[in-house]
Amino acid sequence: MVRVPQIADVKTAYDIYMRYMQLGNKEIKALFGGHIGYAKISGLKQMAMDEMLKRGTPVWNVTLVDTSVAYEAWGIDVKTLSARYKKLKELEAIE
Secondary structure, three states: OOOOOOOOOHHHHHHHHHHOOEEOHHHHHHHOOOOOOHHHHHHHHHHHHHHHHHHOOOOOOOOOEEHHHHHHHOOOOHHHHHHHHHHHHHHHHHO
16 A cells, blocks of 8 residues: 655645646646655555546546545545635635
């Protein structure tokens, strides 16, 4: 099993989730701060692909993984991410 690295930051993770239906190497690298190599990216994609196959999620492109399935497979809770992002936006408005 691949160890999932920490996300770069809440804003990046939320933006990627909202912008992309599927993730490729570039998006995965950005999600985890750009400090991961090809082997780690491949392992993360395989985790997501395994979950996609288990759920019967269509595979449109073998080089991409479904964003929502990938986030779940990697343990990234989108509801928590969304709440934190909204709170950060509120705090930025105050400053």
